[in-house]
Amino acid sequence: MTQNLGGPIRAYILAHKDAIQLWRTLMGPTRVFRARHVAPDSIRGSFGLTDTRNTTHGSDSVVSASREIAAFFPDFSEQRWYEEEEPQLRCGPVCYSPEGGVHYVAGTGGLGPA
Structure with a gap:
């Protein structure tokens, strides 16, 4: 882990044909100010505080997802x-x-x- 976490986390593996894109849509834009204006009902639009405290993370590709799954769930x-x-x-x-x-x-x- 190279980033500091501001509190407890929950890590999930989501399974769906388009899981990455669907989750990224639910999260909303990374930048909270933008999320509040273009996706106010998204997770970040609703709960994000700042760009570095935007409440959620999602892999941006299958390769990233595989790497992150291995880091959080080494036995999976x-x-x-x-x-x-x-x-x-x-x-x-x-x-x-x-x-x-x-x-x-x-x-x-x-x-x-x-």
């Missing part, structure tokens, strides 16, 4: 996820089990991660 295997878990997510609606900390396909009762 993208290849294994794509081979074993991603196909299950295409089987139907997905639910989250707070007890197990995993997502699962609805109707399976949460047996195994999805």
